[in-house]
Amino acid sequence: MSGIGLYLHIPFCTAKCGYCDFNSYANHEHLIPSYAETLLKEAQLWRQTVGTRPVATVFFGGGTPSLNPVAEMRTIIDGVRSTFVVSPDAEISLEANPGSLSVDYLRGLREIGFNRISIGVQSFDDEELVALDRIHTAADARAAFASAREARFDNVNLDFIYGLPEQPLAAWRRTLEEALALAPEHLSLYALTVEEGTPLARDIARGRVASPDPDVQAEHYEWTQDRLAAAGYEHYEISNWARPGRRCAHNLIYWRNGEYLGLGAGAHSHLHGVRFSTVLLPNRYAELVDASAAGIADGSGPMRQVAGAEQITPELAIADELILGLRLVEGIDRGAFRRRYGRDVRDVYGAIVDEFVGYGLLEETASHLRLTRRGRLLSNELFQRLLPEREPVSA
Ligand code: SF4
Known part of the structure; x- marks a missing residue:
């Protein structure tokens, strides 16, 4: 029985970053305690569906999950362990904001079973951090990493964004060199993308901020690939590098088109041949989880918090397998593909x-x-072509 991933979405942030289109809300911290209870209620709703399938990874993403106090995290982790069969060697990760980390907090997380932490550093340049509306400074990020080590985290990811508007290669090099000097186990490096509807997109449209330059981003990416190879990091996914044996097991489930359950407002799932997502607004999510629990109790129907679902036909599964699997540097294993779908990639x-x-x-x-090295730069062109027609169906 293959393990699934469990994702828990914590949609709260201290402030909203101008480039961010994630499902996250500033100034809603007062909802954190009741939200944790709702997550556990939702976990209960899925208990039978998941059954005894082992949970191989648990990933708290956001938002800013590190806003949750340790006591709250303990309640959630204990609840997850008593609801599902969490593997004894499960990777248990938390995304954290450097502004919200202390050694005591991180020690608390280690004690309750977290064994991987992902710190959203984004840049080691204070001016760039201000431009990104991040609430932390480069000094906070350095301190957060030191705290993680002091709390005995030996599996640390650092997140960065490159190709910022008017960012010269020299500035990106300084940030990445400083990251390398810390010797994290894992690096996630993303080119800045301008998402529709964000303050950044509006600033660019009004001419207040320059648009990121795709040629400069390509130059940053090319240099990064060479530099990280020389530093001994394995490039295993378009935007992810790891020390040997330190690839992110949770994200590998996504890229290998595996199954996962997402709990929380706006979380996505892929389970039993269906992809589905949950309503976005935390209050609405809580109401609908309560309604689902009541619906199960009185037999009138479960899972009202699910906002949209899509049955994965064999054609969609093949397209997903390719689009996700080609993100991995090793690519698609054609033999495994044939065993799974009874056809060669070429037949399709x-x-x-x-x-x-x-x-x-x-x-x-x-x-x-x-993908070739050049293909990694232009992967979206290919992925667009592989996308089949999708017809959403209501839950
Ligand atoms: S901290 Fe992360 S999730 Fe929160 S607003 Fe900033 S980018 Fe978005």
């Missing part, structure tokens, strides 16, 4: 494969299909 996407091999963006071997 032969023409597109030929076209993109011709452009030098894909590389085909007897055993694998993978």
Whole structure:
């Protein structure tokens, strides 16, 4: 029985960053205690569906999960362990904001079973952090990393954003060199993207901020790949690098098209051949989880917190497998693909494969299909082509 991932979404932040389009809300911290109770109620709703399938990874994302006090985290973790079969060696991760971390807090997390922490540093340049509306400083980030080590976290990811508006390569190099000097086990490095509807998108539209330059971002990415290879990091996903043996097990479940359950407002799931997501607003989420619990009790129907669901047909599963799997640097294992779907990748996407091999963006071997180095820069062009028509159905 293969393990699933469990994701818990904590949608609260101290302030909203200008580039962020995640489902997160500033100034709602008062909801944190009741939200934790709702998460556990929702976990109960899924208990039977998950059954005895082992939970291989538990990931608290957000938002800013590190706003949750240790006592609250203990309640949630204990609740998760008593509801599902969490593997004894499960990877248990928390996304954390440098502004909200102390050694005592991190020690508390270690005691209750967290074994991986992901710190959203984003930059070691204070001016860049201000431009990104981050509430922490570079000094906070350094202190957060030191605290994680002091609390005996030996599996630490640092998150960074490169290709900021008008950011020269030299500035990105300074940030990444400082990150390397800390020797984290894992690095997640994303080019800044301008998401519709964000304050950043509005500032760019009004001419107050320059748009990120895709050529500069490509230059940053190229240099980064070389620098991290020289520093001994394995590049295992388009935007992720790890020391040997330190790849993120939770995210690998996503990229390998595996199954996971997402709890919380706006969380996404892939379970039993269905992809579904939960309502976005925390208050509405709490009301609907209560209604679902009552619905199960009186037999009138469960899972009202699910806002949208999609049955995964074999065609969609194949497209998902390719789009997700090609994000991995090792690419798609063609033998595993044949065993899973009874067909070769070429039987389904032969023409597109030929076209993109011709452009030098894909590389085909007897055993694998993978993006080339240039393909990693232009992966979205290929992923768009692989996207099938999708028809959402209501829950
Ligand atoms: S801390 Fe993260 S989730 Fe919160 S607003 Fe900033 S980018 Fe978004």
